[in-house]
Amino acid sequence: MIQKPSDKEQEYFLRQEAERLKELREEHRRKIAEEERQRLKELHYLHCPKCGQKMTTTTLSEVEVEVCPGCRGMFLDDGELDKLAGESTRGRFASALASLRRLWGE
Ligand SMILES: [Zn+2]
Incomplete structure (x- = not known):
């Protein structure tokens, strides 16, 4: 039942x-x-957030960064700006800028 x-x-x-x-x-x-x-x-x-082109990886002063061939934007991973502009590596930032200018043909 x-x-x-x-x-x-x-x-x-x-x-x-x-x-x-x-x-x-x-x-x-x-x-x-x-x-x-x-x-x-x-x-x-690895696409540029500004123009959407595929970014390329390059080394600036021993730091790998992504740069956009279209708009010349640059992407830095966490901590990379500190590495480029750090107190103990003051000259490294200027070196990185010089590398960027060479990369962009300036
Ligand atoms: Zn771009």
């Missing part, structure tokens, strides 16, 4: 199902966010 579940049992199962659906939605949202992050990275990686 099949017994009808009590109201408390039904409420328990409904709450379980609601939590499971909430977890699935959250998992789906995380997956979509990660896919979007990957898509944007592949689309924009």
Whole structure:
């Protein structure tokens, strides 16, 4: 004989199902966010944020930086500006600027 579940049992199962659906939605949202992050990275990686051209990597005073051949913009990774302009390497910044001017044909 099949017994009808009590109201408390039904409420328990409904709450379980609601939590499971909430977890699935959250998992789906995380997956979509990660896919979007990957898509944007592949689309924009090493492209100039100003004009969109592919940036090239060059070495300025022992620091690798990305420069844009289109608009002459430069991208520095975290800490690279400090390396170029650091107190103990005052001459390095001037050297980097000279390297940039040579790179750009000035
Ligand atoms: Zn550019």
